[in-house]
Each structure stands twice: as structure tokens, then as C-alpha cells.
Amino acid sequence: xxxxxxxxxxxxxxxxxxxxxxxxxxxxxxxxxxxxxxxxxxxxxxxxxxxxxxxxxxxxxxxxxxxxxxxxxxxxxxxxxxxxxxxxxxxxxxxxxxxxxxxxxxxxxxxxxxxxxxxxxxxxxxxxxxxxxxxxxxxxxxxxxxxxxxxxxxxxxxxxxxxxxxxxxxxxxxxxxxxxxxxxxxxxxxxxxxxxxxxxxxxxxxxxxxxxxxxxxxxxxxxxxxxxxxxxxxxxxxxxxxxxxxxxxxxxxxxxxxxxxxxxxxxxxxxxxxxxxxxxxxxxxxxxxxxxxxxxxxxxxxxxxxxxxxxxxxxxxxxxxxxxxxxxxxxxxxxxxxxxxxxxxxxxxxxxxxxxxxxxxxxxxxx
Amino acid sequence: xxxxxxxxxxxxxxxxxxxxxxxxxxxxxxxxxxxxxxxxxxxxxxxxxxxxxxxxxxxxxxxxxxxxxxxxxxxxxxxxxxxxxxxxxxxxxxxxxxxxxxxxxxxxxxxxxxxxxxxxxxxxxxxxxxxxxxxxxxxxxxxxxxxxxxxxxxxxxxxxxxxxxxxxxxxxxxxxxxxxxxxxxxxxxxxxxxxxxxxxxxxxxxxxxxxxxxxxxxxxxxxxxxxxxxxxxxxxxxxxxxxxxxxxxxxxxxxxxxxxxxxxxxxxxxxxxxxxxxxxxxxxxxxxxxxxxxxxxxxxxxxxxxxxxxxxxxxxxxxxxxxxxxxxxxxxxxxxxxxxxxxxxxxxxxxxxxxxxxxxxxxxxxx
Numbered sequence: 001x002x003x004x005x006x007x008x009x010x011x012x013x014x015x016x017x018x019x020x021x022x023x024x025x026x027x028x029x030x031x032x033x034x035x036x037x038x039x040x041x042x043x044x045x046x047x048x049x050x051x052x053x054x055x056x057x058x059x060x061x062x063x064x065x066x067x068x069x070x071x072x073x074x075x076x077x078x079x080x081x082x083x084x085x086x087x088x089x090x091x092x093x094x095x096x097x098x099x100x101x102x103x104x105x106x107x108x109x110x111x112x113x114x115x116x117x118x119x120x121x122x123x124x125x126x127x128x129x130x131x132x133x134x135x136x137x138x139x140x141x142x143x144x145x146x147x148x149x150x151x152x153x154x155x156x157x158x159x160x161x162x163x164x165x166x167x168x169x170x171x172x173x174x175x176x177x178x179x180x181x182x183x184x185x186x187x188x189x190x191x192x193x194x195x196x197x198x199x200x201x202x203x204x205x206x207x208x209x210x211x212x213x214x215x216x217x218x219x220x221x222x223x224x225x226x227x228x229x230x231x232x233x234x235x236x237x238x239x240x241x242x243x244x245x246x247x248x249x250x251x252x253x254x255x256x257x258x259x260x261x262x263x264x265x266x267x268x269x270x271x272x273x274x275x276x277x278x279x280x281x282x283x284x285x286x287x288x289x290x291x292x293x294x295x296x297x298x299x300x301x302x303x304x305x306x307x308x309x310x311x312x313x314x315x316x317x318x319x320x321x322x323x324x325x326x327x328x329x330x331x332x333x334x335x336x337x338x339x340x341x342x343x344x345x346x347x348x349x350x351x352x353x354x355x356x357x358x359x360x361x362x363x364x365x366x367x
Numbered sequence: 368x369x370x371x372x373x374x375x376x377x378x379x380x381x382x383x384x385x386x387x388x389x390x391x392x393x394x395x396x397x398x399x400x401x402x403x404x405x406x407x408x409x410x411x412x413x414x415x416x417x418x419x420x421x422x423x424x425x426x427x428x429x430x431x432x433x434x435x436x437x438x439x440x441x442x443x444x445x446x447x448x449x450x451x452x453x454x455x456x457x458x459x460x461x462x463x464x465x466x467x468x469x470x471x472x473x474x475x476x477x478x479x480x481x482x483x484x485x486x487x488x489x490x491x492x493x494x495x496x497x498x499x500x501x502x503x504x505x506x507x508x509x510x511x512x513x514x515x516x517x518x519x520x521x522x523x524x525x526x527x528x529x530x531x532x533x534x535x536x537x538x539x540x541x542x543x544x545x546x547x548x549x550x551x552x553x554x555x556x557x558x559x560x561x562x563x564x565x566x567x568x569x570x571x572x573x574x575x576x577x578x579x580x581x582x583x584x585x586x587x588x589x590x591x592x593x594x595x596x597x598x599x600x601x602x603x604x605x606x607x608x609x610x611x612x613x614x615x616x617x618x619x620x621x622x623x624x625x626x627x628x629x630x631x632x633x634x635x636x637x638x639x640x641x642x643x644x645x646x647x648x649x650x651x652x653x654x655x656x657x658x659x660x661x662x663x664x665x666x667x668x669x670x671x672x673x674x675x676x677x678x679x680x681x682x683x684x685x686x687x688x689x690x691x692x693x694x695x696x697x698x699x700x701x702x703x704x705x706x707x708x709x710x711x712x713x714x715x716x717x718x719x720x721x722x723x724x725x726x727x728x729x730x731x732x733x734x
Contacts, residue, residue, distance in 0.1 A: 009376070123512065160490055
């Protein structure tokens with residue numbers, strides 16, 4: 001069991017990673033729930049996770065919590081004002097007050113939605129993230145970015161609201177489909193590429209999607225979370241630019257997801273494609289040696305993600321980039337690599353360079 | 368023209384109070400808009416304030432801002448997820464980005480709604496409050512409490528999001544109905560009672576609802592805002608309790624508003640009644656000498672608000688108190704007075720004491 005602490009001003013987020021975390025949740029959270037009287041909690045859970053919900057509920061009740069449980073059928077449509085209203089109604093029905101705690105048990109959709117509700121109910125109540133996908137454990141559970149979708153785009157409505165704690169239980173990952181593991185691996189690789197060449201080398205050696213051992217996985221997740229915490233501590237609200245490096249591979253990744261209506265790619269899969277493009281751009285713009293770019297691409301194209309489909313036209317992807325949430329005055333900013341583990345921000349990239357990088361990726365054969 | 372600065376961590380809110388503030392807005396905000404390139408602004412205005420909107424728009428455009436203008440028909444129903452969506456749509460239509468600034472031109476409903484939208488659009492963009500009622504200028508414009516209503520209660524959904532600047536123009540107050548001036552005066556009196564006996568004495572002397580001179584009004588507003596800034600600086604997010612004193616008169620005031628479906632009383636009018644009850648409770652609980660309580664009541668009952676109507680039953684008001692947003696485990700906390708200018712927090716008040724205070728107020732004749 002590994003523990004990390006994210007410190008932001010006077011607030012902290014306690015993070016646990018390991019096996020059996022759900023069973024121990026009540027004890028682990030003793031220090032989080034410092035107030036007097038019995039704690040009231042609402043577990044908002046992906047309806048497919050009945051067993052995990054019950055494990056968490058039992059563990060908390062053993063420590064004296066009073067727990068309500070709400071199951072939600074998860075789809076991207078749930079991440080909307082309608083989905084938020086479902087939860088507000090439930091909280092109001094049982095008179096949740098400012099000391100009540102929400103638990104978000106599920107993947108990214110549940111985390112983003114429940115975090116947003118916690119951030120806006122009575123102007124903010126505490127919440128605990130219980131991410132159940134590798135992607136959510138490794139990345140989206142930390143950092144306080146919460147939000148819902150608007151019909152015109154994803155995550156357009158949201159707030160920064162840090163969780164009081166995050167519980168990453170490796171046991172819940174065992175039943176994940178391979179594609180979900182690959183999607184999470186995409187974000188793990190990202191941390192290697194932008195911060196940590198040792199991590200990247202290790203991934204090149206140990207990667208085998210069916211055979212991450214528990215200790216390997218615990219180490220990988222904890223290592224990524226350590227990097228994420230350090231970055232968020234420097235730039236909680238995405239203002240100073242420190243946090244922008246986390247966007248590596250995401251600029252084009254988001255465009256690919258949007259252009260395929262979020263139906264074809266898992267988030268991490270699209271990020272893997274986005275990182276291939278970003279690495280190629282890093283070479284084209286003169287930051288990264290060609291052999292390093294080739295090394296990165298060899299690893300990434302070896303993953304079972306496929307290439308960029310020919311139906312996805314360059315001009316449509318370029319049009320999507322203008323709509324990027326982080327664009328300022330229509331100018332997109334790309335995070336690129338100087339080396340494995342070192343980044344540079346480039347605001348001057350031309351459309352034709354992006355097209356050239358896309359074409360190069362399309363031309364590579366899968367190994 | 369008076370200027371105050373509210374400092375919260377690395378952020379500050381610049382506040383201007385005086386005549387002709389709207390005409391000078393462009394110049395005053397020069398320092399607020401520090402980024403390069405032309406600034407984009409959205410004025411979200413009460414549809415009744417066409418002239419004021421145009422004055423503000425002209426003043427900003429003269430300084431190079433690109434301004435969109437959206438008029439909204441104001442009612443309490445506007446302060447809802449539907450109202451928020453109206454504004455989100457408008458922002459998305461013209462691609463507002465993270466540097467775009469929202470201007471909230473109107474009373475409390477506009478300020479709460481636009482502040483909430485600014486706090487949740489792209490996880491937070493800057494906003495400027497342009498309060499046009501005395502109540503909003505003196506109190507609700509500062510402090511960052513934003514929110515919308517839920518069918519089950521007011522302000523249940525919201526965030527803390529400090530405005531970048533607040534522009535209090537005395538000129539816009541000239542056309543206000545007397546009841547709106549009295550409502551604002553209610554909050555001014557509150558600042559006297561909880562912080563500032565000199566202010567209270569001054570109000571006893573100069574009060575005449577039709578004859579606040581501009582210099583008097585400028586001084587009164589600036590003095591209240593100074594107190595508000597000091598309090599919010601100690602307790603931005605309503606956590607340490609420092610901010611709780613601002614709730615003086617509001618606990619019962621909110622119950623009175625709710626019990627009359629927010630249709631009969633202006634907010635400040637209900638607060639005036641709530642302060643009378645709180646002052647009486649302060650005496651009944653042994654904190655405040657009877658002659659001081661009588662002095663307070665004499666001034667408050669002299670205002671054209673009326674008494675608590677007999678249709679408002681004690682037991683219904685008491686039931687409402689349990690639903691108070693700040694109640695914890697059903698226990699309501701009352702801010703009471705030890706003296707004019709000094710408060711005490713009491714969590715042990717019995718229902719029968721509240722009933723007794725209500726009955727006492729009902730028994731006083733208007734002077």
C-alpha cells in the first residue's frame with residue numbers, strides 16, 4: 001500500500017494505491033473525517049459495480065459512517081446537467097449538508113460528474129474519488145478538474161474542486177477489458193515521455209498488457225500520481241502554464257475523439273495517437289532527434305490501437321483544433337518534446353506541419 | 368470616487384464606488400485587463416437597464432474592448448439552470464475563451480447568475496460585477512458567493528468565484544424605488560450592528576430614505592464594503608467561521624422570505640425583521656442589555672417595513688430554520704449581539720426562545 005499527499009495551500013488530498021484499498025477504506029479515511037458526530041456519505045456508483053460499492057459501504061459503515069448509495073447507468077450522456085440534477089435531487093431528498101461527503105465510484109465519467117456536483121452543491125462539499133479504471137486511477141482522479149458536457153462540446157461546464165482523498169484499489173482493475181488497460185497505459189506512457197525517461201525505458205521493457213504484476217502496477221500508478229501531484233501543486237488552476245505539459249498528446253487526441261463522436265476511441269487510445277503526432281511534430285520543428293522520435297513511435301505503434309483511419313481527414317482534424325478549450329484567440333498551443341522526459345511549448349505550429357505529421361503516421365505500417 | 372482592494376491569496380478584486388463610474392469603466396479597468404490583444408467582453412444585463420448597458424459598452428469600446436451584449440428579463444426564475452444555459456449558449460456561439468470577461472449589470476439575481484456562469488464556464492473565466500441596486504452594491508457584489516436556485520431551495524447550487532472588479536455607480540441608484548433603498552439600508556444597518564457602532568449612530572442621525580446625499584451614500588457604501596472585504600479576506604470560503612457574522616439577521620430573514628415564497632419581502636426587508644428577532648434573542652440569552660436591544664428595535668421598527676404578519680406562524684418559521692443552508696445536523700447557529708458592533712455565536716437556542724422573540728416583535732406597535 002502506497003500513500004501520497006497532494007498539498008494545495010492549506011488543503012490536502014490523501015491518495016492511497018494498492019490492493020485491498022476498498023476493504024480498508026473506513027480505516028484509511030479516519031483522518032480525513034476529522035469532524036465530530038457520525039459522518040454522512042453518499043456513494044455515487046457506476047451501476048455495474050455493485051460488488052465494489054458494497055465492499056466500500058460495509059467498510060465505511062464499520063467505522064460509523066451513515067451511507068446512502070446511488071447507482072447510475074453510465075454513459076457519456078450522464079455527464080450532463082441532467083445527470084448532475086439526478087444527484088442534486090438525491091442529496092436534497094436526504095438533506096445532505098456541508099459536512100456530507102460524496103464518493104465517486106467508477107471511471108472518468110463518474111469522477112468528473114460527482115466532482116462537479118460536490119463542487120457546486122451548497123458551494124462545495126467534500127468528495128472522495130474511487131477510480132475504478134486504470135485511466136482514472138493514473139490521471140483524472142487527481143487534480144480537481146471536474147465537469148459536465150454541453151451539447152456544443154465536452155467538459156465546457158466545470159469547476160476546480162480537489163477531492164479530500166483518492167482510493168486506488170488494484171483489485172478493481174482485474175476485471176477490466178484489455179482496451180481499458182491500454183487506454184490507461186496511454187496516460188502512463190505520457191508521464192514517461194514528458195517527465196521521466198526511466199519510466200519510459202521501464203515500460204519498453206515490462207510492457208505486456210496481460211501481465212502487469214500487482215507490484216509493477218502499484219509502482220507505475222504511484223509514480224505517475226507523484227508526477228501529477230507535483231505538477232498540480234505548481235499550478236492548481238491551470239494558470240501559470242506548469243500544468244499545460246500534461247496536455248501532451250491531448251491536443252490532437254481530443255480532436256480525434258471529437259471527430260469520431262467519442263464513440264470509437266477510448267480516451268487513452270486517442271492520446272496514444274496524439275502522442276505519435278506530437279512526437280513527429282517535435283522532430284519536424286527541430287526539437288527532437290529523428291532516432292528518438294523513431295524509438296517513441298516504434299513503442300507506440302506496437303500497441304493494439306491501430307493507426308489514424310483514412311476516413312479522418314486532415315482538414316477536419318485541423319478545424320477541430322481551433323475549438324480546443326485551451327486555444328486562445330484561435331491559436332492552438334502544442335506541447336512538444338526536446339527529449340524523452342523533457343518538454344517545450346510551441347505556439348507557432350503551421351497547419352501544413354500538422355498535416356505532414358498526420359500523413360507520416362498514416363504511412364507507418366503496424367509492426 | 369473611492370477605491371478598495373480585496374486581497375485573497377494571489378488574487379485581488381478592485382472595487383470602485385462613486386458617481387460616473389460606468390462612464391469611466393474602460394479607463395478604470397485598464398489595469399484589470401493586463402493581457403495582450405483586444406479584450407473580449409460579454410455584458411449580461413437586466414433588460415430594463417438599456418441606458419446603463421450602453422454607457423458601459425461605449426466606455427469599454429473606447430478602450431478597445433470587443434463587446435457582446437445580452438439582455439435578460441429578470442425574475443427569480445432566471446436564476447436557474449435554464450438561465451445559466453441561456454448564457455452558456457451565448458458564450459459558445461461567439462466562442463468566448465478563457466480570457467473573455469463577463470460583466471454582470473443588474474441586481475442580485477444577475478450578479479449571482481453571471482458569477483456562477485463565469486465560475487463554471489471552461490472551469491472559470493474572469494467577471495466584473497456592476498451592481499445596480501443598493502443591496503447588491505453594499506453587500507452581495509463582494510465575496511464571491513455565486514449560485515442558482517434548485518426547485519427545492521434557493522442558492523443550493525453555486526460556487527465561490529471572486530470577481531476581478533466591482534463597479535458601484537451611485538448614478539444608477541437614483542431611479543430606484545424607495546423599497547429597494549430600504550432593502551439596501553437593511554444590509555448597511557447590519558454592518559453597523561455587527562462591526563461598527565459609529566456607523567450605526569450615524570445611521571440613526573442621518574437616515575431619511577429620500578435624502579441620502581451622494582457623499583453620504585459613497586461613504587456608507589465604501590464603509591460597508593471595507594468591512595465586507597476584511598471579513599472575506601479572513602474566510603474566503605465560509606470555513607473558519609469568520610464570515611458567519613455576516614449572517615446576522617439572515618437566519619430568520621431567510622425563513623421569512625421562504626415562508627412567503629420570496630414574493631412579499633425584499634431581501635433587506637426580511638433581514639430587517641430578522642435583525643429585530645436576533646437582537647431580541649441576544650437580550651433573552653443574556654448577551655445584550657435590554658436598553659440597547661430597545662434602542663436597536665426602535666430604529667428598525669421605525670423603517671417602513673411593517674411587522675411580522677400574523678399569517679406567518681411561529682411553527683412554520685421554526686420548521687424552515689432546519690432547512691437553513693448553514694445548519695449542521697439540523698442544529699441552527701445564530702449570530703447574536705453582545706453590544707452594538709460586537710457579536711457572539713450561539714448554537715444552543717431553543718425553539719421556545721425563538722417563539723418568544725417572534726411574539727415580542729409582533730407585540731410592538733409601529734411608531
